[in-house]
Amino acid sequence: MPRQRTGDTRARIQQAALELxxxxxxxxxxxxxxxxxxxxxxxxLYYHFASREDLLNSLVEPMIADFEAYAEGLRVAAPVSPRELLGSYFDLAYRHRAMIQLAIRDLSVLHELKLADRFIEWRGTLAELLIGPSPSLRDVVRCMVALGGLxxxxxxxxxxxVAELREAAVDAAYDSLGR
Amino acid sequence: MPRQRTGDTRARIQQAALELxxxxxxxxxxxxxxxxxxxxxxxxLYYHFASREDLLNSLVEPMIADFEAYAEGLRVAAPVSPRELLGSYFDLAYRHRAMIQLAIRDLSVLHELKLADRFIEWRGTLAELLIGPSPSLRDVVRCMVALGGLxxxxxxxxxxxVAELREAAVDAAYDSLGR
DNA sequence: GTCTATATGCGGATAGAC
DNA sequence: GTCTATCCGCATATAGAC
Known part of the structure; x- marks a missing residue:
């Protein structure tokens, strides 16, 4: 490989970290x-990142921003149909699948980075749109199966x-809602 | 707390570990x-356990045995209905919920203990019973939603x-199978 | 921007006295 | 069965030269 032209070392560190x-x-x-x-x-490395945690945060940042924008968008937008919601949620998860795989494999790290709380909040936003406030146990269960499965x-x-996968997943999730 | 009567130190170590x-x-x-x-x-601690890994293994052992017996039982038993299968799988997961929570939080440890492979195998056994061999993409998806959600x-x-929870969960999972 | 050298601490694990 | 003392390795992180 040819030497990098200029100082994109920061990005190369991030890429190497992700690969590992x-x-x-x-x-x-x-x-x-x-x-x-x-x-x-x-x-x-310490020239480019203040600490190990700083590096980790820089990697997770883009996903956080996207999830937060998604949740906020739903909060202010006109209500959408359940199928539309499930579909856009699939797309969101699919965009960040690589990072989510890492997160699943190492939940403790996301705990360190204090992301667990936000995840719960995001899920709550979606759940309320799907089944409304003060849901019954059956609603909670169906929502967990639908969003988790998706x-x-x-x-x-x-x-x-991917379109095939998306359609099949949305169908299954929608069915689990039981209408 | 009164001092322990006799040498159940081994058990006390295990309990302390689980609590932490x-x-x-x-x-x-x-x-x-x-x-x-x-x-x-x-x-x-080293008087009671040969190593850290030995301690971890001793904690996970009961769950492994139960899961393995369950999978083996399904393999040899007469075919059961999808709802029965989903129900018994719920019971299995519920019995070991505490340990599963730990496992989810620390997948890497289960990787160390070489449990990941067995988990996949268990799932495969169930999946085949639910949707048969050489399933389509839609079947795979529905199975993942059903068993994962459950x-x-x-x-x-x-x-x-718990009975209420079980019934609601089995219903949702069953619906996600799309018949 | 990157290096050498080093500080400092904590992890698992063992030896050997009591 | 439990202790004190200790080894070893690797982790994050910093100082200071180039």
Whole structure:
């Protein structure tokens, strides 16, 4: 590989980290591993990131922003049909499937980064749109099956074209709502 | 608290470990933490367990045995109806909900303990009974939504009486199968 | 921007006294 | 059965030269 033209080292660190995370998980990946993979030393990383947590945060940031925008958009937008909602939620999960796989594999890290609370909040927003406020137990259950199953399919199943997967997943999720 | 009558230290170690795991996760809990909680020192733990991994294994063992017996039982038993299957799977997940919560929170540990493969195998056994061999994409998706949603409900939702929760979850899962 | 060298701490694990 | 003392390795992080 040719040497990088200019100072995009920060981005290269992030990419190396993601590649290693995908193989061995976030928590099992040390700064040493990352530095080795780039052929630099640990202190070099500290020039670009204040701390390990700073690096992690920079990787998770884009997903957070997207999820937060999605939830906020739903809050202010005109009501949509359940199928539309399920479909757009699938798309959201699918966009960030790589990061979600990491998060699932290492929930503790997301706990460190204080994301768990936000996840719950996002889910709550969706749930209320699907089944309204003060839902019954049956509603809560159906909502958990629908949204959980939907994101599971988006993240865990490899299939192209995606449109096929999306349609099948939305159908199953919709059925689990029991109308 | 009164001092323990006799040498049930091994069990007390296991209990202390589980309590700490529930609060801070398996991977984040060191032997030092466990020893401190019992008011003993680290080497004392090594009298009762050969290693940290040995301790972890001893905690997970009962669940493994139960899951394996369940899968084996299905393999040899006469075919059951989808609703019966979903119901018994709910019961299984509910029995071990505490341990499953830990496992979800720390998938990497189960990876260490080489349980991931078995989990996949268990799921496969169930899936085949639900949708037969060589399933279509739509079948795979529906199966993932049904079984994933079912165990999510068994593990994540606090509700008594359990029978109510079970019925609602099985209904939702059954609907997601689309007949 | 990246290096060498180093501080500091915590993790699991063992030796050997009591 | 439990202790004190200790080894070893690896983690994050910093100081300061180039």
């Amino acid at each position: 995370f995908a193989v061995q998980g976030m928590q099992q990946t040390s700064l040493q591993d990352i530095a080795d993979r780039l052929g630099v030393t640990k202190p070099a 994101s599971d399919c988006a993240v865990m199943i490899e299939h192209t074209p | 795991f529930a609060v801070q996760g398996m991977q984040q809990t060191s032997l030092q933490d466990i020893a401190d909680r019992l008011g003993v020192t680290k080497p004392a 165990s999510d409900c068994a593990v994540m939702i606090e509700h008594t009486p």
